[in-house]
Structures are given as structure tokens and as C-alpha cells.
Amino acid sequence: MTRGSRIRRGVVVLSLVVTGAAGCAAGRPAAHVAPPATRAAAAPATSRPAAPTRTTRVIDFPVGSWRRLPLSPPVRVEIPAIVVSSPLVPLGLNPDGTMQVPGDFQVAGWFTGGPQPGQLGPAVIAGHVDSRTGPAVFYRLRDLRPGDQIRVVRADRLVVRFEVESLASYSKQALPDEAVYGATTAPALRLITCAGTFDRARHSYRDNLVVSAVRVADGGGRAEAGR
Amino acid sequence: MFRRRLAAAALVALTATLFAVSGVASGAQSGDQALVRVAHFAPGLLKGDVYVIYVNGRLELKGVPFKTVSDYLKVKPGKFKVEVREAGEPASSPPVVAATVSLEAGKAYTVAVFGQLTSVKAALLTDDLSPPAAGRSKVRLIQAIPGESAVDLVTGGDVLVSNAQFPSASDYQEVPAGSVDAEVRKTGSGEVLARADNLKLPSGSISSLVAVGGIGEKPELLDIHDAAAAVSAGGVATGAGGTSTSSGPDGRRFALLLIGGGLVAAAGYVVQQRRSSG
Numbered sequence: 345m346t347r348g349s350r351i352r353r354g355v356v357v358l359s360l361v362v363t364g365a366a367g368c369a370a371g372r373p374a375a376h377v378a379p380p381a382t383r384a385a386a387a388p389a390t391s392r393p394a395a396p397t398r399t400t401r402v403i404d405f406p407v408g409s410w411r412r413l414p415l416s417p418p419v420r421v422e423i424p425a426i427v428v429s430s431p432l433v434p435l436g437l438n439p440d441g442t443m444q445v446p447g448d449f450q451v452a453g454w455f456t457g458g459p460q461p462g463q464l465g466p467a468v469i470a471g472h473v474d475s476r477t478g479p480a481v482f483y484r485l486r487d488l489r490p491g492d493q494i495r496v497v498r499a500d501r502l503v504v505r506f507e508v509e510s511l512a513s514y515s516k517q518a519l520p521d522e523a524v525y526g527a528t529t530a531p532a533l534r535l536i537t538c539a540g541t542f543d544r545a546r547h548s549y550r551d552n553l554v555v556s557a558v559r560v561a562d563g564g565g566r567a568e569a570g571r
Numbered sequence: 572m573f574r575r576r577l578a579a580a581a582l583v584a585l586t587a588t589l590f591a592v593s594g595v596a597s598g599a600q601s602g603d604q605a606l607v608r609v610a611h612f613a614p615g616l617l618k619g620d621v622y623v624i625y626v627n628g629r630l631e632l633k634g635v636p637f638k639t640v641s642d643y644l645k646v647k648p649g650k651f652k653v654e655v656r657e658a659g660e661p662a663s664s665p666p667v668v669a670a671t672v673s674l675e676a677g678k679a680y681t682v683a684v685f686g687q688l689t690s691v692k693a694a695l696l697t698d699d700l701s702p703p704a705a706g707r708s709k710v711r712l713i714q715a716i717p718g719e720s721a722v723d724l725v726t727g728g729d730v731l732v733s734n735a736q737f738p739s740a741s742d743y744q745e746v747p748a749g750s751v752d753a754e755v756r757k758t759g760s761g762e763v764l765a766r767a768d769n770l771k772l773p774s775g776s777i778s779s780l781v782a783v784g785g786i787g788e789k790p791e792l793l794d795i796h797d798a799a800a801a802v803s804a805g806g807v808a809t810g811a812g813g814t815s816t817s818s819g820p821d822g823r824r825f826a827l828l829l830i831g832g833g834l835v836a837a838a839g840y841v842v843q844q845r846r847s848s849g
Contacts, residue, residue, distance in 0.1 A: 401638060402771075404796040409642050443804035449811070457705075458775070458801025465775060465799025470807050474814040483814065516806025522602075527700045527777055527800035529606060529643045529679065538810030549810045 404464050410531055411562040413502065418454050418461045420497040421469055423535075426484035428452075432496075435470060443468075449475035452482065458525065461496040462504035462559055466525060466532045469496075473537040473549070482537035485553055486511070494533060494557050506533045506557035513539050513551045523554055531559035605674035606643040606698075609655065610683040610795075611635045612715035612738075613691050614785035621658040622667070622684070626651055634658060638783055640681070640795055648676040655684055655693065668693040679798075685738035687717050687785045696740045700777055702800035708772035709743040712755075713781040716790055721758035722782055726770075727751045734758045740779070748774035755782040755792055765792040775800040 404412055422429045435444040435453035446453040452471035459465035471482035494506040514523060524534050533556075540551030609624045614637055624632035624641060632641045650673050654666040668684055670693040679698040686692050696713070703709040712724040714735040724732040724741075732741040735758075753767045765782055772778065777798045784790035 401791060402794045402796070403640060437802070437804060441804065443807050445808050455801065455804065457804060459773070459799055463799070464796050466801050468801055470809050473810040474812065476811045477813045479814055480810070482809065514806075516808075519806045521702075521803045525702070525801040525803045527702050527775070527798040529700070529798045536807045536809060538808070542810070542812040542815030544812070547812065548808060549812070549815070552806050552809070 405531075409561050410462075410559055413462050413498075413504070414500075415460060415463070416498040416500040416502065418467075418469075418496045418504075419499050421452055421535075422495040422497070423488070423492070424495075425489070425492040426487050428481060428484070430471065430481050432469065443470060445470055446472065446481075449480035459531075460498075461506070461533055462498070462502075462531050464528070464531055466528050466534050467496075468524065468534045468536060470536045473539065473553075482535065485535055485537045485555055486539065488535075488555050493560075494535070496533070504531075505560040507560050508555055508557045510556045511553065512556070513553050515540075515550060516548070516552050517550075519552055523556075524552075533557040533559070602677045603648075604645050605648045605676055606679035607646055607651070607653075607672070607674055608641045608643045608679075608681055609635055609653065610640040610681050610781075611637050612713070612781060612783050613637070613684045613686045614717075614783065614788040622655050623658050623660075625654040625656065625662065625666070628652070628654075628662075630662065638781075638791065638793055643679065646674060648674050650674075653682050653693070667691055670695070681779075683713065683715070683738070683740075685715050685717070690717075692738070694738055694740075698777075698779075698797055699743050700798045702775055702803075703745045703777070705802050706748055706774050707745045708748045708774065709745055709777045710772065711741045711743040711779050713740045713779050714738060716764065716782050716784045718785065719757065719764065719782075719790075722764060723756045723758050723761075724780060724782075725754045725756055727753075735782075743777065746772060748772055748776070753780060753792065755780075755790070764790040767792045767794060770794060773799065775802065 417434070418432050420429065420431050430450070430452045433446050433451055433453045435446065435455045437457060438444055443455055443457070444453070449472045452469055454461070455468035455470060458468045461467040472480035473483055473485070474480045488508050488511060490508050490510060492508040494508065496504045496506070498504065512523060514520060524536065535555040535557070537553050538549035538551065539553035540549050542549050609622070609632060611622050622635045623630060624635060626644065631644060635641045650671055652669065652671050654669045656664060656666050668691055670682060672680065672682060672695045674680055679700050681696040681698055683694050683696055684691060685694060710726070710731065712732040712735050714722050714737050716722065717737055719737060721734045721736050723730050723734065726746065731744055731746070735741055750769050750771055753770045754763050755765045756763050764784070776796060779795040779797055781793040781795060782790060783793055
């Protein structure tokens with residue numbers, strides 16, 4: 345059994361996606377993914393001269409925590425502790441409502457049904473633990489420990505940093521939504537791969553390993569909260 | 572959608588109880604803890620207009636300016652004494668508001684400071700952070716403009732919340748995700764107090780739209796993103812078994828291959844040894 349899986353791909357990997365080929369994900373009703381909201385060119389003119397001007401203020405993060413980032417999709421994930429550096433392909437939903445998985449075993453993917461890494465909510469990045477012949481991109485995910493750093497590089501070259509909080513394994517058939525997809529009040533990250541026993545009949549691992557991380561606050565720690 | 576049911580903004584009294592507070596809210600909402608944050612919606616305070624927050628007598632949040640919310644603090648469920656002081660005031664000074672709140676495990680709360688000048692009060696709002704259905708977004712209205720008796724929230728031309736009294740928070744309403752124009756209007760006259768064009772409500776987002784303002788302050792609509800969820804996609808098929816040690820038909824074949832390979836290697840080694848010794 346080979347150790348580690350430091351495999352770099354210099355070329356842009358085609359976003360081939362296996363649609364349920366391994367057939368092991370728990371069945372979920374199909375869900376619609378809304379396209380990201382687009383910025384309108386200009387505010388429509390108002391017919392009411394007395395109406396106030398645009399006075400909205402958006403607060404997507406509380407005071408003194410994380411800097412607000414414009415939208416930009418993630419293109420790479422780097423996890424120095426386990427020597428992972430992988431481009432990211434977009435992952436949507438299969439017709440049965442399960443998440444698509446990367447077609448390339450050595451490449452991780454970002455789930456477009458969740459927020460972009462760094463934005464409020466749980467961003468989800470999935471990668472294979474192994475191929476049919478050996479370790480894949482997230483083979484060593486199990487070796488991560490709380491405090492380990494994860495970096496996500498965005499298309500605009502900005503880097504968002506996360507810190508691992510916890511690791512947990514769940515049966516795929518009973519994966520608790522709140523552990524992966526549920527609402528969070530912080531910009532969070534979930535790294536997912538397979539774990540547990542491999543069910544030869546189903547060509548599938550029984551469990552999912554979920555690594556939970558939270559975005560590192562800007563300005564060195566959450567200085568404004570607590571003492 | 573004319574749901575008028577406004578969640579009771581429980582006005583809380585001044586008392587003192589002690590309980591332990593732990594770290595800061597993390598990414599996940601853990602079931603055995605409660606989340607609580609403080610929001611500053613009271614205009615017209617004299618000194619710098621910034622609050623500091625004490626929980627059970629300990630300074631927990633420094634610098635919550637007008638029209639902002641603090642981070643969520645993760646706390647053990649129970650009763651908490653929350654005190655709000657103006658920034659720069661000593662911890663021994665009488666607080667602007669003090670409230671004892673009872674927080675339940677697995678729930679999220681906002682201690683919101685409403686009012687102005689001499690009549691500042693705190694209300695405990697329950698933040699229902701359960702995710703909306705796929706492709707939808709959750710929105711509520713918090714009416715924090717003192718002096719305006721009641722307002723309506725209009726999104727995309729429809730009245731989403733009507734007759735919201737000061738101070739109050741409506742229930743969250745599910746709306747289709749996307750961009751929408753929103754207005755806060757005076758109930759009855761329909762006068763537009765504040766407007767937000769092209770408000771972004773991404774799929775899975777949970778937001779509080781807050782009408783704020785008051786003496787010397789232009790009414791404004793704050794779009795506070797409380798939380799966000801991803802589309803639920805169940806278990807993920809991320810492995811093909813190549814490193815698995817479990818048994819089964821394929822596993823046995825793999826084991827045979829290993830044994831076979833080992834035999835070949837051993838034979839080769841023996842041959843090699845014979846050659847080199849011969």
C-alpha cells in the first residue's frame with residue numbers, strides 16, 4: 345500500500361463527473377440548484393420622487409470577524425498537513441439528488457449546491473479516498489487533526505484559510521444533514537470522502553468521513569469576540 | 572402571503588443570574604449548546620454609538636456599533652445575564668440595558684437593543700436557523716424604527732410581512748431564491764421608508780431584514796445574513812475500494828493476486844540467489 349498521495353496536475357482537468365457510477369450514495373429527492381444571483385446593471389428608476397434612495401446595508405458577517413469577499417469560485421484546495429494540493433472541479437447534483445463526484449480520482453471537487461468557500465454557510469469539497477487500484481486525493485483526510493490548516497484558492501487568486509475543527513464518520517445511509525449541509529452562522533468548510541468498510545456487492549464504502557473546518561478570522565483570530 | 576403573526580419580542584427585565592459561558596460560535600450549530608448574539612438597533616446614543624457586551628459579568632464582545640450584529644457566542648444552555656454598556660464606560664457603571672435571558676440547547680437567539688436616547692430596551696429574538704427548502708431562502712422582518720408604529724415589508728411587489736409593530740420580529744418566511752427588490756412601507760399610508768434594490772437571497776440563506784432609523788437617522792434597511800445552508804445531497808460516493816482491506820469476492824481476488832505476486836517474487840528471488848551463488 346503506497347503512502348501519501350501527492351499528485352499534482354499541471355493541466356486543467358476536464359470536469360468529468362461520474363454520475364452515480366459507484367452507486368453508493370444514499371438516495372435523496374432531486375433538488376434544484378439556483379444559479380448564483382447576478383448583479384443587475386443599474387437600479388430601476390423610481391416613479392416615486394419622494395422615495396428614499398437605495399439605503400440597504402448588507403451584513404453577511406458580524407462585526408469584527410471575517411472580511412467580506414466578492415463572489416469568486418474556488419479553483420484549488422491545499423492541505424499542507426497531508427500534502428494535498430488539488431485543482432477543484434464543480435460538482436452538481438445527479439438526477440437522483442445525490443452529489444456528483446469527481447471523474448478523476450486524484451482531483452477534488454466543489455459542490456455548487458452550497459456556498460463558495462469563504463462565504464457564509466457550509467462550503468462542501470468532496471474527493472475520493474481511493475480508486476480501484478490505490479489511494480486517491482483524499483486518502484489521508486483521516487490523518488487531519490483539529491488546528492490543521494486548509495487553503496482554498498479562488499479564481500480571482502485570493503486565498504481563503506480554514507482551520508480544522510473536527511472529524512467525524514457517518515453511515516452514508518444516515519448522514520445527518522446538519523453535519524454537512526445544515527445552516528451555519530460562520531463561513532465553514534466540509535471536506536468529504538469515503539471511510540469504513542467497503543461493500544463489494546454495492547461497490548461502495550459504507551461511511552463518509554466529514555472534516556469540519558471554519559474560516560480563519562481576518563486580522564489574526566476573532567479578536568473582537570471574547571478575551 | 573399575508574402572515575401577520577409577529578413573533579413576540581419578549582421584553583426582558585433587569586435581574587441577575589449566573590451561569591458559565593464558553594467559547595465562540597463555530598461553523599456548526601451543535602445540538603447541546605445555544606447560540607446567542609447581540610444586535611444594536613438603537614440610534615441616537617451620545618458616546619460614539621458603540622456598545623460592549625458583558626455576559627455574566629464578563630466582557631465578551633468589544634465594539635458593536637449601531638446597525639450591526641455581533642458574532643454568535645456558543646454557550647451552555649441556561650440563564651444568562653446580558654449587559655450592554657457604551658464603549659469606554661467602566662464595567663462597574665450602570666448598563667444601558669441589562670437582561671436575563673433563558674437559552675435552550677440547539678437554538679439560536681439575538682438579544683436586540685431597540686429604542687433611542689432615554690427609552691432603550693432589549694428584546695430576545697429566537698432565530699430559527701432551520702434550512703429552507705432547496706432553491707428557497709428564508710427572510711424575516713425586524714421592525715426597529717422607533718416612532719413608526721407599524722410597517723409592512725414588500726418584496727417583489729408582494730406584501731411579505733404586514734403591520735409589524737415597533738419593536739418586533741416577524742416569523743421567517745420562505746421565498747424563492749434569487750434577487751428581489753424590497754421596500755419597507757408605513758402600514759396604512761404605504762409611504763416608502765426604506766428601499767433595497769436587487770436584494771440577494773441565495774438558495775439556502777437565512778436573513779433578517781431590519782428596518783432601522785430614528786431621530787436624526789435616515790430610515791435604512793439592513794440585510795443581515797443570519798446563516799446559510801447547502802442543498803442536502805446525502806451520502807457521497809467517494810471511493811472505489813482500491814485500498815480497502817475488507818473481504819468479499821473482489822477482496823479475495825485481490826488477496827489471491829497478492830499471494831500470486833508474492834509467490835512469483837519469491838521464485839524470482841530464489842532463482843536470483845541460485846544464479847548469484849552458482
